Amino acid sequence: MSWHMANRVAAIAAAHAHDAFEVDPTRTPIQVAPAIARAELPLMWQPMPSLFGAYVANPGEPAGILVNNRLSRTVRRHTAAHELGHHWLGHTTSLDLGVDADSEHQPNVVGHRNTPAEKAAEAFAAWFLMPRRGVATTMKQLQLAGIESADQAYQLALHLGTSFLATVRQLASLRLITAEQARAWSRIAPATIKRRLIGELLDTTRDVDVWHLGRGRGRVIHASPADMLIVPTRDGLEAIEGPMTIKARTTRGVVLTGSSVEAPATALIHTCDDVITVVIEPRPHGLDLPGIVDPAAAESM
Template sequence: MNWDVAHRIAGIAAIQAHRDLDVDRSTYVRVHGALGAAGLIGMAKSMPRLFGVYRSPDDGGPAVLLNARLDVITQRHTAAHELGHHRLAHRSAYDNELDPSLRWGNGSWPDEEKVAEAFAAWFLMPRPAVLAALERIAGGRPTAPEHAYLLARALGTSYTGTVRHLARLSQVDRGRAEQWLKITPATLKRSLTRGAAVSPDAHVHAVTTRMHGRRLHVDAADLLVLHPPGALIDRLPEALSLWPEPGDRIGTSSLEHPTIVEVTHGMDTECRLALSVPGTDEPLEVTLVRESPRSGIDEIWP
């Protein structure tokens, strides 16, 4: 089976899964909740090599085991991959070293793994959610790799997987997608922070006027770049700090030097960030939701 066939099968299966599991296709997909809604027993524990494990009903399942050592984005993708195995009635699977950023499309994947991998992309990035996020980020189609990176942040997906999916959705041509894939996320993070060095483990999010009323999924050490020119932070939540140095004043954004705030480990589940923007009567409000890697049994389902 080639990847085009795998994606055709997976795309249909993902739409059916969204319908059956009552998943909102217009926004960030809560994949761990979907696993629970699908009736899967699940847990996450530290494992040295495995990304995840799916146990079929024939082997005492259905159940999923995720690697608690994975970062948020990789664990979300793995959870969707294992859900794909379940929804497509696959055999039990032990997914190790199937890293799409290293081995994508090299012919070594078994057919069931190809379809499960494609399912993860379509499940986490449904077309309505992609188009809605692109409207906020780019005013329509993406024209720069930074748009693809910010789309990945909005959907909780990897930059590489998001660029490939944009090509699948015909939002960028394949030639441009291949060019963007040569650009590292580290380069894009420097671009978004105006040249600042960002931790490899941190993600960068852009807060614009189009984000008003939205929920932004973040984790500790992530950075929020405040783009509205002249915006003032009404009150900096305790879970956030000015970056790179807090200083003794509340930041003001400009096009040349946007204010950047960092999510601290003090953030529990969510907090609200409010900005006063010149020329508007109402504050710009964004709800930040901490999306950390799941661990154990009780914490795997939200």
């Protein structure tokens, strides 16, 4: 199966899965864990040094999904969608290997990524998380008529809840950027973009994202505890409610960072003319039982 064919099949399959699992394709970031629950699959989050995830479907036994919770938030989401793809497409047991749980690599970068089943599941994950309508709606909310730089692609990826690399590839599939742009931007390390935004304020770029809040009024931000958020100077910062503190004041604006939380918690950032809602989400751990959908606990997973 070629990647072109895998994308054609996956686009249709993901649209049908959205309908089956009651997913609104225009509401991003698209929720994965509730969709897996509606598929009546148990979902286990556990640390695994060399495994991104697994779809377990042994004959005569209930199927299930396992995801490495050491991965970054965006790669966890992609991996969960990838494993859901295996289930939706009727595949057998699959172990999806990775190189480094803290890297920007996608699932299946080692081993059998080029098998028809892996191509189909990988393409399904992209179309499930980044359907055309979802990307278009998010771009409109961010006031982006087009994607003109890797920095814009990175910010779009944050709002979609997807990794920079997966987003760049999908933007090319959607013909929102050219193949040449996709190849060039794919060679840019996300760490470079993050440091371009706030420089030495970052002690590490691993599992830390940097949001610029100059666009997307009214959108809820779904962030990890260590993420940094830039409130532009022109907006002014009046108050913060919830698990978030001021990291620094720069020429770009006030840099905020989240606090460690045991369960999803909400922070409210009051600016001169707006209130920005930020949901701080810790790493998931343990078992999510099938049939139990709790949007409050798994809003963006």
